[in-house]
Amino acid sequence: MEALRMAYEWLLTGSLIILAVLIIISMIRSVLGPRIADRIIAVNMTGTMVIMMVAVLSVYLEENYLVDVCLIYAMISFLGVVVLCKVYTGVYLQRKNRKADLGAVEDNLREQMTESRETFGNGAEGRKISENGKHVREVTG
Amino acid sequence: MTAEWIRFVAAAGLCLLGLAFEVMAVFGVNRFGRALNRMHAAAMGDTLGILFMLLGLMVIRGFSMDSLKLFLVVAFFWTASPVSGHMISRLEAMTDEELGELTVIRKGRKAGKDGAEGAGKEIESRKGSDENEVI
Numbered sequence: 001m002e003a004l005r006m007a008y009e010w011l012l013t014g015s016l017i018i019l020a021v022l023i024i025i026s027m028i029r030s031v032l033g034p035r036i037a038d039r040i041i042a043v044n045m046t047g048t049m050v051i052m053m054v055a056v057l058s059v060y061l062e063e064n065y066l067v068d069v070c071l072i073y074a075m076i077s078f079l080g081v082v083v084l085c086k087v088y089t090g091v092y093l094q095r096k097n098r099k100a101d102l103g104a105v106e107d108n109l110r111e112q113m114t115e116s117r118e119t120f121g122n123g124a125e126g127r128k129i130s131e132n133g134k135h136v137r138e139v140t141g
Numbered sequence: 142m143t144a145e146w147i148r149f150v151a152a153a154g155l156c157l158l159g160l161a162f163e164v165m166a167v168f169g170v171n172r173f174g175r176a177l178n179r180m181h182a183a184a185m186g187d188t189l190g191i192l193f194m195l196l197g198l199m200v201i202r203g204f205s206m207d208s209l210k211l212f213l214v215v216a217f218f219w220t221a222s223p224v225s226g227h228m229i230s231r232l233e234a235m236t237d238e239e240l241g242e243l244t245v246i247r248k249g250r251k252a253g254k255d256g257a258e259g260a261g262k263e264i265e266s267r268k269g270s271d272e273n274e275v276i
Contacts, residue, residue: 007149033176035233038179042170042183044187044229048163059201067210067211068210071210078222089236
């Protein structure tokens with residue numbers, strides 16, 4: 001019985017240590033990530049691993065309320081990711097509008113180009129990737 | 142006693158499988174170069190990693206209210222993770238100015254005839270023509 005208890009302790013402690021190392025690596029990635037989406041992905045993954053850590057702790061310490069903490073943490077992590085995405089989409093759109101004011105002629109020309117290509121080219125089958133239609137490229141095969 | 146050991150082995154196997162998936166997810170996120178590729182690896186950790194980890198903990202806990210709550214965590218995560226992934230990918234597709242360098246493989250017109258070389262050439266030619274069109 002003592003051996004079994006020790007085995008459980010080793011298993012849970014080892015899981016916690018591995019998860020802690022992974023969280024550190026993931027947070028380093030969230031600092032390094034070149035784009036904002038990389039950072040959000042890394043933060044999302046960190047949240048997942050924190051949830052796993054809290055679940056492991058709830059078994060390790062035999063505290064039942066930590067599972068509730070885990071559930072609430074999952075909800076708040078999801079909310080955080082959605083809010084971050086909305087905020088950075090808004091920031092990007094605001095920045096792009098300011099650019100459009102400065103170089104309005106070029107942007108209008110570009111929009112006309114993409115519109116005509118979608119209407120008369122093979123735009124009916126093609127799928128728009130980005131919102132402004134600037135980077136529509138398809139590869140068949 | 143033997144049953145307890147069998148339960149321990151099952152729980153350890155599931156926990157280690159979940160940890161392995163999580164290690165793979167972290168490795169993939171650090172290994173891939175672009176955000177949309179990184180999401181592929183991160184989603185694996187979000188779904189399979191947390192599923193196997195919490196399944197292992199559920200095996201340890203047995204039938205109880207805690208196991209139900211752990212299952213609820215997994216169920217919530219499996220509904221919330223695709224939504225957040227969709228939001229992140231939409232953010233990336235909207236803000237990345239160089240997203241066109243990705244190759245979007247599409248079913249259709251010239252399927253199967255020309256292989257990878259033709260596709261590569263087509264990417265290059267389309268890049269060139271597009272740059273000319275914009276100016």
